[in-house]
Amino acid sequence: MIESTAWAATRTDSVRVQATSGGVPTAVHIDSRELRFGGTELARTILEVHARATQSAMARHRTRLERDGMPADVLDRLGLPRESTVADTENELLGTEAAPVSWMKSL
Numbered sequence: 180m181i182e183s184t185a186w187a188a189t190r191t192d193s194v195r196v197q198a199t200s201g202g203v204p205t206a207v208h209i210d211s212r213e214l215r216f217g218g219t220e221l222a223r224t225i226l227e228v229h230a231r232a233t234q235s236a237m238a239r240h241r242t243r244l245e246r247d248g249m250p251a252d253v254l255d256r257l258g259l260p261r262e263s264t265v266a267d268t269e270n271e272l273l274g275t276e277a278a279p280v281s282w283m284k285s286l
Contacts, residue, residue, distance in 0.1 A: 183243060185235035187228045190273060194224050198232035200240040200259075231269065238262040 184205060188195040193210035213221055241259035245251070 183239035187232035200236040
């Protein structure tokens with residue numbers, strides 16, 4: 180079985196995580212500007228972005244299985260979210276995520 184992967188990022192794109200539909204992180208990018216917030220805050224951010232990447236990968240996997248003919252009720256029981264549900268959640272998060280400290284990039 181081929182697992183799907185997806186990326187997710189903070190609004191400022193300073194933390195990006197790629198994860199599989201099984202929840203395995205396959206890549207993490209952390210901009211050095213994020214280090215000023217401390218280890219605890221950085222870890223929280225990475226885990227939140229990782230969870231979003233996993234949900235996106237799961238939705239992609241669902242879409243692939245739907246295309247291959249798997250019934251929607253089976254996919255629902257497997258807990259695979261729909262892409263529209265993941266997109267709605269992402270849009271809600273963008274509204275509640277803290278704005279960046281500055282829109283200007285530090286040199």
